[in-house]
Amino acid sequence: xxxxxxxxxxxxTYDSGTHALNNCSLNIExxxxxxxxxxxxxxxxxxxxxxxxxETPSRGTxxxxxxxxxxxxxxxxxxxxxxxxxxFQDFRLIDKMTVYDNVAFAMRAIGARPxxxxxxxxxxxxxxxxxxxxxxxxSELSGGEQQRVSLARALVNNxxxxxxxxxxxxxxxEMSYEIIGLLxxxxxxxxxxxxVTHEHQLVRRFNKRVIEIEKGKVISDTKEPVITDEEVExxxxxxxxxxLPDDLAExxxxxxRAVEETPEEELSQSAPETTEETEEAVxxxxxxxxxQQCE
Amino acid sequence: xRMTGFSYLIKEGFKNVxxxxxxxxxxxxxxxxxxxxxxxxxxxxxxxxxxxxxVSDNNETTVYLKDEVSKVEAVYIGRDIEKLKNVTEAKYxxxxxxxxxxxxxxxxxxxxxxxxxxxxxxxxKVTMDDLSKYDSTVKQILKINGVDKITSxxxxxxxxxxxxxxxxxxxxxxxxxxxxxxxxIISNTIRATMHSRRFEISIMKSVGATxxxxxxxxxxxxxxxxxxxxxLSTAALFFLYDLLMEIVTSLIHVATIPFSSVxxxxxxxxxxxxxxxxxxxxxxxxxxxxxxxxxxxxxx
Numbered sequence: 368x369x370x371x372x373x374x375x376x377x378x379x380t381y382d383s384g385t386h387a388l389n390n391c392s393l394n395i396e397x398x399x400x401x402x403x404x405x406x407x408x409x410x411x412x413x414x415x416x417x418x419x420x421x422e423t424p425s426r427g428t429x430x431x432x433x434x435x436x437x438x439x440x441x442x443x444x445x446x447x448x449x450x451x452x453x454x455f456q457d458f459r460l461i462d463k464m465t466v467y468d469n470v471a472f473a474m475r476a477i478g479a480r481p482x483x484x485x486x487x488x489x490x491x492x493x494x495x496x497x498x499x500x501x502x503x504x505x506s507e508l509s510g511g512e513q514q515r516v517s518l519a520r521a522l523v524n525n526x527x528x529x530x531x532x533x534x535x536x537x538x539x540x541e542m543s544y545e546i547i548g549l550l551x552x553x554x555x556x557x558x559x560x561x562x563v564t565h566e567h568q569l570v571r572r573f574n575k576r577v578i579e580i581e582k583g584k585v586i587s588d589t590k591e592p593v594i595t596d597e598e599v600e601x602x603x604x605x606x607x608x609x610x611l612p613d614d615l616a617e618x619x620x621x622x623x624r625a626v627e628e629t630p631e632e633e634l635s636q637s638a639p640e641t642t643e644e645t646e647e648a649v650x651x652x653x654x655x656x657x658x659q660q661c662e
Numbered sequence: 663x664r665m666t667g668f669s670y671l672i673k674e675g676f677k678n679v680x681x682x683x684x685x686x687x688x689x690x691x692x693x694x695x696x697x698x699x700x701x702x703x704x705x706x707x708x709x710x711x712x713x714x715x716x717v718s719d720n721n722e723t724t725v726y727l728k729d730e731v732s733k734v735e736a737v738y739i740g741r742d743i744e745k746l747k748n749v750t751e752a753k754y755x756x757x758x759x760x761x762x763x764x765x766x767x768x769x770x771x772x773x774x775x776x777x778x779x780x781x782x783x784x785x786x787k788v789t790m791d792d793l794s795k796y797d798s799t800v801k802q803i804l805k806i807n808g809v810d811k812i813t814s815x816x817x818x819x820x821x822x823x824x825x826x827x828x829x830x831x832x833x834x835x836x837x838x839x840x841x842x843x844x845x846x847i848i849s850n851t852i853r854a855t856m857h858s859r860r861f862e863i864s865i866m867k868s869v870g871a872t873x874x875x876x877x878x879x880x881x882x883x884x885x886x887x888x889x890x891x892x893x894l895s896t897a898a899l900f901f902l903y904d905l906l907m908e909i910v911t912s913l914i915h916v917a918t919i920p921f922s923s924v925x926x927x928x929x930x931x932x933x934x935x936x937x938x939x940x941x942x943x944x945x946x947x948x949x950x951x952x953x954x955x956x957x958x959x960x961x962x
Contacts (some may be wrong), residue, residue, distance in 0.1 A: 419868070421955040442873075449870035461861055472862070475670050476871040524869060 370430070371397045371528060371559050372418060377427035379413050379583075387413035389583035390427070395561070397527070400554040402570045403563045405580035411563045414580065415532055418561075419451060420444050432527060449477060452521025456533035458513045460505035466516050467492070467501040473520045487523055495519045495549060511542030518549060528559045535566060543569055671875060675882020678855045685851040686887055692847040693891035693939065694898060696840035697932050701899045702906075703833035704931075705924065710826040712919055717822060723800070723814035724755070725786040731808040736784055742806050743786055748799040751789045757782040783810060841939060848887055848943035852880050856951055863951055864959040873952050881944035888940025892932035899928060 372395040379388040387410045395401055405411050416422040417429055420436050429436040432450050439447060460469050467488055474484045492498045495515040505513050514534060521529055531550065535543035547562070547569060554560045564570060570577055579587040679686045725743065727736055736754065743752040760782045790799055800812050856863065866876050900921055907918045921928075951959060 416956065419956070445867075445870040445872045447870070448868060451870075453868045459861060459865060461865070472865065473869040476866040476869050476875060478668075478875060481670075520865075520869075 369397055370394045371399075371432055372561075373428075373430040374417075375428040375430075377417065377424045377429055379410075379417060379422060380425045386583050388417070388424075391580075391583065391585055392427075393578065393585055393588065395559065398554070398557050398559055400551065400560045400573075400575045401562070402573075402575055402577045403561060403580060404565060404567065404570060404577055406565065409580045410583040411580055412532070413583075415530055415561070415563060418528075418530065419453065420447055445477075449524060450527045452518075452524065452526040452529045454514070454517050454521045454529065454531035454534045456536040458505070458517045458537070460513055460516055460520075462504055462506050465502050465504060466497060466508070469505065469516055470519045470523050473523050477524065479524075491519045491523045494522070509542070510538040511545060514538055514542070514546050515549070518546065522553065526558070528561065529553065531560070531562045533563055533565070535564060535569060540568075544572065547573055668878070671878040672882050674879035676886055678852075678859070678879055678883040679886045682851065682855045682858070682883075685854050686883075689844075689848045689851040689887050690891045690894065693844045693888065693936065694895045696844045697891060697895035697935065698898050698902065700833065700837045700840055700935075701895065701928055701932065702902065703829070703836050705899070705903060705919070705928070707826060707829040707833055708924065709919055710822060710829055713916060714822040714826060716917065717818055723788045723790065723796075723812060725752070725788055725803055725812050726783045726810045727785060728808055728810045729783060731784065733784075735808055736786075739806055739808050740786055743788060743803055746799060746802050748791050748795045749788055750791050753787045753789075755785045755787050757784050760785065841935075844939050845943050845946070848884055848940060849947040851887070852884055852944050852947040855883060856880060856947060860951070860959050860961070864956065867955070867959065876952060877945065877948045880948045881941050884940030884942070884944035885937050886940070887943075888936030888938070889933065890936075892929070892936035895932050895936075896925075896929045900925075 372393075374391050374393050377388055377391045378386070380386050389410075391410075391414075403411050403414060413422065417424055418431055418436070420439060424437050427437070431447065434443075434447060436447065461472065464472060470491060471484045471488045474487065479487075489498065489501070492501055495518055497512060497515055497519065500508060500512065500516075505516060508516065514537075518529075518531075518534075521531075529550065534546055534550075538546070543566065550560050550562065551573065574590065576588070576590050578585055727739060731739065733756075740752050740754055743749055757780050761780050764782075788803070790796060796814075800814075803809055803812060863876055903921050907921075910916070911918060
């Protein structure tokens with residue numbers, strides 16, 4: 368398959384002297400689904416800006432859809448962007464417009480015929496499952512729904528690449544899975560998807576290519592295995608407990624011995640008088656046991 | 663550019679005017695005052711030019727006689743003037759007639775305190791055959807005994823023309839200064855619209871709208887403001903001009919240009935000026951935004 372995005376030794380240094388990207392090379396093939404992860408300030412946003420030609424590289428070559436973006440003339444930039452659908456973290460919906468008009472706006476802005484708008488917008492709204500909210504204002508929708516409108520707007524001009532910058536940053540985890548699921552479905556139709564995120568949990572759920580950027584460099588480029596919910600939530604085998612301090616262990620032992628030696632009747636009566644120290648010791652002990660079981 | 667998309671953007675431009683109506687009204691008011699002032703200057707200049715033309719057409723030269731010249735002597739002087747080659751007619755214009763003329767133009771009251779004392783000299787109104795020989799003929803007349811001085815309408819015409827030149831220079835200065843002011847005010851209005859629509863601009867740019875597409879609604883907004891101002895200015899000037907001319911003609915008896923004869927000139931120029939200034943304001947204010955990208959547009 369041919370590459371849709373190629374970075375060849377790309378560096379970007381801002382006027383302020385910040386080195387946002389440092390000799391970065393990578394290829395993204397047509398129809399791929401790629402997560403881009405990294406801490407804030409790692410260079411993820413610069414990476415996206417360079418693809419969208421919001422910034423130009425200081426060095427190196429960027430090829431998007433067969434066009435050398437690094438040397439692209441200003442006048443040609445709009446036509447490059449028509450191949451891309453952008454999804455923002457903060458949705459960027461216009462609240463004085465209805466959901467329908469927000470989506471239609473992206474078509475009208477590039478001079479689409481009204482008949483084409485009429486045909487395409489309901490289709491896309493149906494695709495993201497928001498046909499019934501077409502006449503609502505964005506502020507009347509939940510975060511997840513708003514992001515779906517944003518996604519619909521990104522999709523409406525039939526782009527070959529969808530670029531989502533922290534699309535799940537402002538919505539709850541349930542909705543996040545739904546949005547990424549929707550992007551996966553779109554990806555299945557052949558659209559290339561680029562998702563910038565810092566939610567590792569989310570990345571682990573989907574078996575996709577993950578590019579990790581740190582300090583302006585690609586530090587890993589892998590395909591992470593799918594991990595189920597169960598594994599993610601209950602896998603605490605990696606935790607190693609330190610051995611208990613000697614005095615605490617002794618205290619526990621003493622307490623245990625005392626309990627064994629005391630007749631049952633007495634024990635039930637004296638229970639309320641148990642000191643705080645013993646209580647703590649008891650609970651620590653039980654935790655310790657549990658941990659050992661897991662190992 | 664397809665016309666279908668175009669009509670949507672024009673509609674957006676009209677919407678901008680309405681959504682931002684307070685600023686739009688302010689812009690319209692400023693532009694009206696600019697246009698009316700400019701229009702008044704131009705109309706004043708046109709009236710002066712008209713007067714100059716009329717005066718120049720009238721090639722009568724007035725030859726004033728010295729005070730001591732008697733009525734009989736005057737008759738001889740008149741004959742001497744008429745004998746000159748270039749003179750076709752020398753009409754006697756006694757001081758009584760001159761006074762009556764003044765009274766009818768300026769009103770009786772002005773002359774009340776003069777009683778029977780008439781300071782005006784007797785004169786001849788001389789018509790010349792060939793105005794190119796004017797200067798030599800004047801010299802010949804001045805040689806005749808009893809002739810004091812000569813004034814001609816040509817002199818007046820020359821003076822009026824120099825006033826007109828001044829008025830024209832002034833009106834050009836007014837036009838330029840007010841043009842710049844209105845440009846500034848309207849572009850500020852549009853900038854306010856742009857600020858409130860920065861989300862739309864950033865989205866338009868991110869989906870691949872061309873610069874001209876982003877620009878059109880704002881240029882249209884400016885043009886709509888210009889057009890509204892032009893129409894209102896024409897109406898305002900119509901009332902103002904009529905009122906002013908009434909006052910002027912009641913003071914001095916001069917022929918003024920009726921507004922109806924310049925209506926289309928005024929309306930046409932105002933509309934053209936309004937549209938150009940409006941469009942230019944839109945152009946100037948959006949330029950800054952077009953250069954920005956992504957979050958810069960939003961000011962982040």
